[in-house]
Amino acid sequence: MTNTRIAIASALAAALVLPVAVQAQGNTEKCYGISKAGKNDCQTATSSCAGTSKKDAQTDAWLSVPKGACEKIVGGSLASKK
Amino acid sequence: MPLALPDLQAAFAAHVANDVAGGDRADLAAAVVGDTISAEARLRVYRHHVAHSLSAALAATFPTVQALVGEGFFRGLAQSFVAEALPAQPVLAEYGADFPAFVGAYEPGRALPYLADIARLDWALNVAFHSPKGRRLAAADLAGIAAERLPSLSVALSAGAALIRSRYPIHRIWHASQPDTSANTVDLDAGQADLLVLRRSDDAAFIVLDAGEVAFMVSLAAGTSLEVAAGQAASAEPAFDLSAAFARLLSLEAFAALQ
Numbered sequence: 001m002t003n004t005r006i007a008i009a010s011a012l013a014a015a016l017v018l019p020v021a022v023q024a025q026g027n028t029e030k031c032y033g034i035s036k037a038g039k040n041d042c043q044t045a046t047s048s049c050a051g052t053s054k055k056d057a058q059t060d061a062w063l064s065v066p067k068g069a070c071e072k073i074v075g076g077s078l079a080s081k082k
Numbered sequence: 083m084p085l086a087l088p089d090l091q092a093a094f095a096a097h098v099a100n101d102v103a104g105g106d107r108a109d110l111a112a113a114v115v116g117d118t119i120s121a122e123a124r125l126r127v128y129r130h131h132v133a134h135s136l137s138a139a140l141a142a143t144f145p146t147v148q149a150l151v152g153e154g155f156f157r158g159l160a161q162s163f164v165a166e167a168l169p170a171q172p173v174l175a176e177y178g179a180d181f182p183a184f185v186g187a188y189e190p191g192r193a194l195p196y197l198a199d200i201a202r203l204d205w206a207l208n209v210a211f212h213s214p215k216g217r218r219l220a221a222a223d224l225a226g227i228a229a230e231r232l233p234s235l236s237v238a239l240s241a242g243a244a245l246i247r248s249r250y251p252i253h254r255i256w257h258a259s260q261p262d263t264s265a266n267t268v269d270l271d272a273g274q275a276d277l278l279v280l281r282r283s284d285d286a287a288f289i290v291l292d293a294g295e296v297a298f299m300v301s302l303a304a305g306t307s308l309e310v311a312a313g314q315a316a317s318a319e320p321a322f323d324l325s326a327a328f329a330r331l332l333s334l335e336a337f338a339a340l341q
Contacts, residue, residue: 015328
């Protein structure tokens with residue numbers, strides 16, 4: 001066994017016996033959760049009215065401009081803000 | 083002469099799919115009752131219903147993309163995708179695998195070069211959320227293995243886990259796009275993001291990996307042994323702490339149980 005391999009073996013073995021408090025750090029830092037309602041494949045039953053228009057939807061010109069939280073993103077070569 | 087049933091069904095399917103070539107056929111409209119509401123208007127109800135329902139499903143799967151561009155823009159984006167790629171299977175939660183690539187090529191979205199990577203993150207979270215829990219590797223599972231055998235083990239990523247790498251700070255962009263966020267502005271030049279998406283017991287989540295950790299995970303995901311992965315990590319980040327990183331990833335249940 002090379003020295004490197006011995007070092008890796010002991011580092012891995014050490015990870016298994018790190019105190020619980022140290023291991024738990026992984027659960028508390030920068031862990032953004034999402035919680036979704038289950039997506040019902042029949043979900044359209046509640047929103048069908050919006051989809052039953054008899055006329056083809058017009059794509060308004062102003063809709064081609066993103067208008068949301070992207071206004072918070074600044075910088076970058078392509079981001080043409082203001 | 084009326085359409086034969088298979089032809090009628092094919093014509094109706096083409097109409098619903100907004101297929102311009104086979105769409106508004108006179109013989110299809112002739113097969114539909116047109117009294118107080120014209121046959122063409124009756125047919126359009128079905129077309130709109132399909133487009134609207136699938137756009138709503140995409141909005142549920144890609145909430146961060148929608149938050150970034152707004153509902154109006156997202157509707158146009160989603161309906162363009164729907165017109166091009168109808169679902170190939172019946173589960174709505176599995177619809178949209180090709181949406182991130184479509185977003186990347188969508189001309190009106192060019193001013194937002196990070197949008198496709200955000201779509202990839204939304205998709206990975208969706209896949210993780212709907213993946214089976216599966217058995218995870220715990221520190222206790224390895225305790226019975228002799229230390230000198232640990233370096234040659236190969237460990238796979240747990241079910242639903244995925245690495246998302248972007249040249250943009252998409253973790254900050256994601257954070258700034260949440261409904262209850264307090265984040266103000268994000269600087270697009272703040273550097274890259276290497277994220278690990280994970281299925282947790284009740285939800286899906288992602289964590290930010292440092293340069294050593296991401297090299298370690300990329301190597302393991304490619305099927306290498308822990309020894310090779312540790313070498314890759316040390317090359318990427320000389321200060322890589324193998325013990326701390328391995329303990330952290332084990333505690334996050336990032337690995338599948340050994341076969």
